[in-house]
Amino acid sequence: MQERPNAANEIADLPETHPVTATETVHHGWVWNVASDSISYGADTIHREYIAHTSAVAILAMDAQGRVLLISQYRHPVRMRNWEIPAGLLDGGPNESPREAAVRELAEEADLQADTWHVLLDFWTTPGGSNESIRIFLARDLRPTAQPFARIHEEADIEHCWLDLDAAIDAVLDDRLHNPALLQALFAASESRRRSWRTLRDADAPWPTRSPELLPVPRALEGGGHA
Incomplete structure (x- = not known):
């Protein structure tokens, strides 16, 4: 050693x-x-x-009151209805940027648009067994989309909940929330807020933890197959 x-x-x-x-x-x-x-x-x-893995994006949506959006849906591998944040694969075509994918996923899973976007952090989900990297965006200055999205499969019965950021972190520490992207987003946002948001990066910042040369060629997806 x-x-x-x-x-x-x-x-x-x-x-x-x-x-x-x-x-x-x-x-x-x-x-x-x-x-x-x-x-x-x-x-x-x-x-x-x-x-x-194709890698994925996730979005921590925060409203003007400092509340964050959590969504709940069924996750078959763990046999749980899992609270998480909007997220999705980078499967929108070779010219779709991570930010564009995040805009799409926020609209599809939360019927929301955001005027202000920043990169909160990037992380590997399981670097010993996967090359998947997830980029988490912080989305603010929110407004509803013109039309709700037509959801299918596990996404058809998504539940939404707005929680104060500190209350959401309390739920993590009480062992009530376990989704890795959600946990990363909550703790990073809390620390960034403590630092007056100085740690935020530009929404189109480089993504060095994503490895394009290792990506599979995804087949056509049938919905509900995100991170």
């Missing part, structure tokens, strides 16, 4: 690549693929399987 000197301002995730000597798509799914790679790592060849 190598120990790095204690220099907090120098700690950062860094790009690193190793030769991939063989690769195979062992599962081609509707939303993501499963890849199997052989990697030359030092003197060894190691084998790793991981989810190759």
Whole structure:
């Protein structure tokens, strides 16, 4: 084990690549693929399987009273009705920007538009098993869309709830909320607010944790298949 000197301002995730000597798509799914790679790592060849994902956007919508929007829908893998924030895959075509995807998802899942957009943070969902990165936007200066969106499948019975930001964080600490994008968004927004929002980035800021060369080619989706 190598120990790095204690220099907090120098700690950062860094790009690193190793030769991939063989690769195979062992599962081609509707939303993501499963890849199997052989990697030359030092003197060894190691084998790793991981989810190759298109990545996704999520939106923390905040109103003028400082309340945040939570939505609830059924999530089959965990057999739970899960409180989360509006989110969706980057599946709108090669020319759709992350911000445009976020605008689309906020309208589709919450019937809302926003005049002010910022990047709150980017994170990997499971870097040991997936290349999925989620970009969370902070959306403010909200107004309703002209028409409600026609939802299907799990999205057909979405519930909406507005909570004060601090009350939402209390619910996390009380072990009542568990969605990772929601948790990341709430704590990041709370800390950014404490710092007078100085940590916010431009809505079109670079997204270095998303790896375009690793993305699968998604099939046509049938709705409800977001992050």
